[in-house]
Amino acid sequence: MSAGLQLTYLPDHACWFFWRPDGSPVRSPLPGAAATATLAVPDGDRTAAREVDGVEVAVDTGWEWLAGRAPSPGDSGALAAWTRGVRAPGPLPPAAHCAVTADGGHIRSALATLRLLDRDRRVLEELAGFDGRLRGYQLAGVRWLRARPGAILADDMGLGKTVQALALMLLYPDRPHLVVCPTSVTANWEREAARYAPDLAVTDGPPGPGTLTVVSYTRLRLDSDRYDRDWGVAVLDEAQQIKNPRTLAHRAARRLRADHRVAMTGTPVENGLSDLWALAEVVAPGRLGTRRAFHDRFVAPISRRGSAAAAARLAARTRDLVLRRTKAEVAAELPAREHVDLPCPLTEEQQCMYGHALDEAFGRGFGSGATRRGNVLALLTRLGQICNHPVQAGSQGPLAGRSGKLDRLTDMLGEAVAAGTGCLVFTRYTAMGRLIVSHLADALGIGAPFLHGGLTSGARDRIVRDYQEGKGSGVLVLSLRAAGFGITLTRATTVVHYDRWWNPAVEDQASDRVHRIGQDRPVTVYALRAAGTLEDRIAAVHGHKRGLAGALTRGGEAELLTLPDAELYEVLRPGGRR
Amino acid sequence: MTREFGVTAFGRAWLRRIEPVTVTGVDRDLVRARSLARRGVGDPVVDGSRVRATVTERGREHAVALAVPAWDARERALADRALAGHDPGDPSDEAAAALAAAGVGIAPDPAELAPGSEVRRAHLLAVCYRLVRCIDEDPRLAIALRAPDGRGPRDPDLIPLAEVGTAGFYG
Numbered sequence: 001m002s003a004g005l006q007l008t009y010l011p012d013h014a015c016w017f018f019w020r021p022d023g024s025p026v027r028s029p030l031p032g033a034a035a036t037a038t039l040a041v042p043d044g045d046r047t048a049a050r051e052v053d054g055v056e057v058a059v060d061t062g063w064e065w066l067a068g069r070a071p072s073p074g075d076s077g078a079l080a081a082w083t084r085g086v087r088a089p090g091p092l093p094p095a096a097h098c099a100v101t102a103d104g105g106h107i108r109s110a111l112a113t114l115r116l117l118d119r120d121r122r123v124l125e126e127l128a129g130f131d132g133r134l135r136g137y138q139l140a141g142v143r144w145l146r147a148r149p150g151a152i153l154a155d156d157m158g159l160g161k162t163v164q165a166l167a168l169m170l171l172y173p174d175r176p177h178l179v180v181c182p183t184s185v186t187a188n189w190e191r192e193a194a195r196y197a198p199d200l201a202v203t204d205g206p207p208g209p210g211t212l213t214v215v216s217y218t219r220l221r222l223d224s225d226r227y228d229r230d231w232g233v234a235v236l237d238e239a240q241q242i243k244n245p246r247t248l249a250h251r252a253a254r255r256l257r258a259d260h261r262v263a264m265t266g267t268p269v270e271n272g273l274s275d276l277w278a279l280a281e282v283v284a285p286g287r288l289g290t291r292r293a294f295h296d297r298f299v300a301p302i303s304r305r306g307s308a309a310a311a312a313r314l315a316a317r318t319r320d321l322v323l324r325r326t327k328a329e330v331a332a333e334l335p336a337r338e339h340v341d342l343p344c345p346l347t348e349e350q351q352c353m354y355g356h357a358l359d360e361a362f363g364r365g366f367g368s369g370a371t372r373r374g375n376v377l378a379l380l381t382r383l384g385q386i387c388n389h390p391v392q393a394g395s396q397g398p399l400a401g402r403s404g405k406l407d408r409l410t411d412m413l414g415e416a417v418a419a420g421t422g423c424l425v426f427t428r429y430t431a432m433g434r435l436i437v438s439h440l441a442d443a444l445g446i447g448a449p450f451l452h453g454g455l456t457s458g459a460r461d462r463i464v465r466d467y468q469e470g471k472g473s474g475v476l477v478l479s480l481r482a483a484g485f486g487i488t489l490t491r492a493t494t495v496v497h498y499d500r501w502w503n504p505a506v507e508d509q510a511s512d513r514v515h516r517i518g519q520d521r522p523v524t525v526y527a528l529r530a531a532g533t534l535e536d537r538i539a540a541v542h543g544h545k546r547g548l549a550g551a552l553t554r555g556g557e558a559e560l561l562t563l564p565d566a567e568l569y570e571v572l573r574p575g576g577r578r
Numbered sequence: 579m580t581r582e583f584g585v586t587a588f589g590r591a592w593l594r595r596i597e598p599v600t601v602t603g604v605d606r607d608l609v610r611a612r613s614l615a616r617r618g619v620g621d622p623v624v625d626g627s628r629v630r631a632t633v634t635e636r637g638r639e640h641a642v643a644l645a646v647p648a649w650d651a652r653e654r655a656l657a658d659r660a661l662a663g664h665d666p667g668d669p670s671d672e673a674a675a676a677l678a679a680a681g682v683g684i685a686p687d688p689a690e691l692a693p694g695s696e697v698r699r700a701h702l703l704a705v706c707y708r709l710v711r712c713i714d715e716d717p718r719l720a721i722a723l724r725a726p727d728g729r730g731p732r733d734p735d736l737i738p739l740a741e742v743g744t745a746g747f748y749g
Contacts, residue, residue, distance in 0.1 A: 006748070021748070042744035049739060077749015093749030094742050105739055112735035289671075296585040301715055309715035316667050 004076035005029075007062075010037055010099045011108060011116040013330070014143065015136035016062035017099070019054030028055035030065050035332030038100040040107045049100045056332055058136060059120050089114060102319060119143050129170050129199040134163065137330045142167045144323055150261045150284035152239070152276075154268040154324040157415050158338070158494065158524040161264045162189065165235045166197045168260060169212065173199065175232025176207030180253065182238050183216040184408040187343040187531045189237070190214055207231075217241055217249045224252040234258035236282065238411050239265040243278040245291075253282050266415035268322060273299045273314070280321055287321055326419070327493065327522060334522035337515050341539060343531035344404035346387070346574075353386045353393060354533060354574060362569055373561050376568065380534065380557065383572065387530035388432045388499055399439040405528045409436070409496060410443050412526070413475055417446055422467075422474045422492035426510050428499050430454065433477050436498065446473040453482035460487075467491055480510055490519040497527045500538040502557045507542075532575045583615075583707055587674030588721075589714035591684035596706050607700040614700070615707030622708055624719065626726035631708060633701045640698070642705045644691040646723040649682065654725060656680045661721070666732055669717045684720055 005026065008017045017037050018028045032055040039052045057065075066086040075083065078096035085092065097113035100106070108116070123143050127134070134142065141164045145151055153161050169177040177200070179189050190202050193212055200212045207213050207229065220227055234256045236242060242250045261283040269275050274295065280288045288294050298314045301307035327334065346354060357379065366375040385393040389403040399406060409425065416423040427433050430452050437450045449463045449472065464487050467476050476489065480501060492514040497507055507527070515523040527542075529535045560568060584593035597608060614633055622631040627646040632639050649657055660680040664673035677684055688706055713720045 040739050040742050042747050045744060047739055047742040047744055047747070081749055093746060095748045098742070098747075100739070101736065106736040107739065107742055109735055109737055293585065293671075296581045297714060301711075307715050309712065313668055313716050 004074065005079060006076050006095050007079045007082050008037070008039060008096055008098055009082075009113055009117050010056070010136075011113060011120070012099065012102065012140055013037075013056065013136040013333075014059050014116075014120045014140035016057040016059065017054050018057065019052050023053065026054050028057065030055075030057045030061055032057035032061075033332045038104075040094070040098045040100050047094075049104060056136065059117070059139065060124055063121065085114070103316065116143070119147075123167075123171065126171050127167055129173065130167055130196060131198055132163070132196050134167060135160070135330070135333045137325055137333060138164050138167070141323060141325075142171070145260065145262060146171060148320070149259065150287070150321075152263045152265065152268055152279050152283060152322045154265055154322055156325065156327045156419055157266045157412060157421065158327065158340070159325060159330065159334075161266075162192050162237075163196055165233065165237075165262055165264065166193055166200070168262070169200060169233045170197050172232040172259070174209045175259070176209065176229075177212045178207070178227065178231045178234045178256070178258070179212065179214045180217055180220050180234070180236050180256075181214065182241060182407065182411065183218065183347075184344050184404045184411070185237055186214050186216060187345050191343055217253075220252045221248045224255060227252075227256065229257070231256065231258035233260045233262065236261070236263045239263035239279055239282070240267050240275065240414070242282060243275040245278050245281060250278065250282065254285065267418035268324070269418075273302060276318070276322070280318075284321060288317065327421070331522055337511075337523045337525065340524060340526045341529060342408065342526050343529050343536075344408045346404055346530055346533065347390075347402055349390050349395075349402055350386055350404070350530070351574065353390060353395075354383060357382050357386060358569070358572060362565065366565070376561050377557075379572075380560065383534045384499060385429070385432075387533050387535055388427070388429065389435055392429065392432050392435060399435060400443060405498060405530060406436070406439060408528060409498060410439065412494075412496065413440060413446070414444050416494055417444065417473055417475060420474065421494050422489075422514075423476070423494040423496065424489060424492045424510075424514060425475065425477045425496045425498055426480045426507070427477070427497075428480045428501055430479055432498065433479055436477050440475065440477075446475060448473060448475040448477050450477045450479075451482060452479035455482075464489065478510070480506060487513055489513045493519075493521045493523050495523065495525045497525070500527065500529065500535050500542070502538055502541060504542040534572055537571055583612075583710045583714070585714040586717050587671035588669065588684055588717040589710045591674060591678075592706065592710045592713060592720070595685040596688055596703055596710070607703055610700040611703035611707055614704035615711070619704050619708040622705060622712060624712075624723070627723050629705065629709065629723075631705045633704050635701075640701050642692070642697050642701050643695070644702070644705060647686050647690055648726055649724045653682050657682045657721070657725065666718070669721060674717070674720075684724070686724075 006019050006021065008019065010017050018026050020026055021041065035056040036051050036053050038049055040047045041050050041052065063086060066083050069083060071080055071083050077093040081090065081092045081096050084090050092110040097110050098107050101108060120139055120143055123139060123146065138160050141153065145153065145164065145168050153164065155161050181189060193200050193202050199210060201210060203211045203213060215227065236253055242253050244250055263279050263283045265279065268279060277288050277291055277294045298310055301310035302314065361379045366372040382393065389399065389406055391397065391399060401407065413423060425436060427436065433450050433452055437448050440446050440448050451460055451463050466472060467489060468491050470491065495511045495514055501507055511525045529539050560571065563571065584590035614635060618634045620632040622629050627648050629644040629646065631642050633642055657677060660676040660682060661673055664670060664676065674684060688702060692702055
């Protein structure tokens with residue numbers, strides 16, 4: 001029996017896959033997503049790996065459907081076996097478990113496939129406290145992490161590493177959990193935990209069952225005794241920051257004791273293969289041998305002789321240690337366009353300047369009528385500049401470490417460039433655009449062109465053409481107003497809005513540069529937000545406006561201009577009413 | 579400094595047979611062989627326990643064919659037992675130590691590799707050095723050369739594509 005609708009379980013995506021041997025279009029009996037899977041299928045008298053089109057269906061959806069349906073005489077062998085199999089385990093034909101493994105040379109046995117399916121379903125059952133729905137590859141990721149005491153999660157940016165880590169923590173509700181991350185990401189962790197894992201109590205105090213402690217690498221380094229205890233899950237986010245084994249942060253991270261140690265990074269080999277060794281030392285000491293042996297056996301042959309054999313061995317050696325999925329691999333499960341709001345903390349310097357600017361403006365008074373409007377607008381601009389960077393607001397000195405948003409952006413772009421992801425960065429301010437370009441050159445060594453209103457049309461066209469033709473680092477900085485329309489930049493699949501504009505339509509129009517006809521990949525739009533500031537208010541207005549089409553100005557800048565002092569202060573003050 | 583040959587225990591086992599410590603004085607063939615292995619030896623072609631490679635010296639090509647003696651049944655049984663529990667996908671230094679502890683030789687004496695042939699010793703040793711590098715890159719080769727018909731221990735969860743039958747594939 002060959003024809004007919006086949007059903008295969010794909011453990012790496014934790015989902016079911018409907019397909020047809022003759023390649024004809026699949027009409028799935030269940031809601032799912034069109035996808036391509038690598039399956040081992042008969043080709044003449046042998047079996048070979050082929051890309052097969054079909055439909056992916058979530059594990060629980062497929063299971064319930066199988067459990068509720070009656071076997072039909074027209075069922076293919078695989079479908080019949082799975083229909084029987086959900087009631088009582090029985091033999092499966094190869095078609096039911098023919099997903100090719102990551103090494104490209106094997107399929108899993110029927111038993112191994114059944115075991116992974118069972119584990120995936122168990123994770124889902126135990127994740128009752130998870131507020132949301134894990135995508136298939138995320139579920140597979142959580143199951144994979146659960147089976148390992150130490151691992152590196154190196155999925156592409158935007159695939160939800162944070163969500164997978166939070167889900168892993170929820171599997172151990174009686175343990176205290178820890179996240180170590182750069183200061184610029186702490187707010188994001190706290191917000192994501194509140195959103196997806198409301199049962200996890202984020203705490204500054206003593207850890208206990210079901211708590212989550214979020215701490216910066218700096219704090220860990222300065223106060224490492226405080227974190228010297230047994231954790232359930234210990235996550236090291238943006239772990240490329242601790243790749244230098246000689247630093248105190250690396251040593252402090254190595255000392256952490258946990259049932260599951262997870263290093264998260266989009267760039268496990270940012271500068272070279274030695275980075276991978278250093279990260280492995282933190283989560284799974286000794287796994288990759290001594291530094292010297294690792295260098296001699298892998299780094300030297302691969303980097304000096306381009307040895308494919310050594311690279312293949314390294315891949316085999318790390319398959320149990322590193323989980324990396326690219327956007328392209330899981331595209332079927334990604335929304336065509338996703339908005340991600342990224343709160344970033346203000347640095348102490350920024351907080352100081354922000355408070356000072358408010359005190360000064362309210363102390364002086366705004367006047368009335370047109371004078372008042374002008375003064376309020378000037379204040380809003382000043383606050384926006386401080387949120388962006390002290391230097392944009394007139395301070396002198398270096399750029400690194402002084403703005404939560406710029407630090408976060410730098411991490412993100414480092415990851416994007418390493419992964420070869422095209423990235424657009426929009427800012428309202430030409431001055432900020434220049435600072436970003438200069439900082440990227442200093443901090444990451446990458447050249448990014450800056451497209452702004454001061455350029456001739458010829459220069460603009462050249463930047464756009466070069467970018468689309470794949471030249472340069474893949475990062476392009478644009479002024480929001482100069483680049484809002486008329487150009488196509490579909491090379492990029494990531495958009496970052498460095499600062500916020502009251503009207504979301506302006507941001508959306510800019511994001512449309514990458515998400516338009518000709519874009520066949522999922523696009524992620526990140527909006528950086530200085531948490532606890534005026535930008536919270538703008539984000540709230542955005543959410544409201546996107547929800548209510550047509551309500552263009554309510555709650556925006558225009559409304560602020562009409563507020564009396566007391567209410568205006570309430571909106572603008574740090575942590576104020578949004 | 580980066581070690582060039584013998585980075586893994588399996589590679590080192592071969593290296594020790596090529597450069598026995600008991601030899602004193604300068605072995606000119608060894609010096610020549612090392613230098614040839616760096617640039618003058620093409621990628622070896624391995625077929626079971628047979629290895630073919632071309633050595634190029636002063637513009638002339640020399641075909642070198644080696645036959646690595648397979649483990650006998652007793653050695654094979656000892657090796658299987660010693661390797662059980664070690665990752666067959668990437669035999670570690672510990673796996674090599676387990677073989678040594680079981681008294682199973684990983685590398686043969688180079689003199690056994692081309693008995694009766696007229697291959698120059700320096701050329702034979704050059705191919706051996708080149709093999710050391712191949713073994714360093716993929717230590718499975720060291721075992722495959724001694725157990726050419728062997729399937730070795732394998733992961734019961736995985737089925738190689740070549741073994742997925744077409745008959746009964748769809749049930």
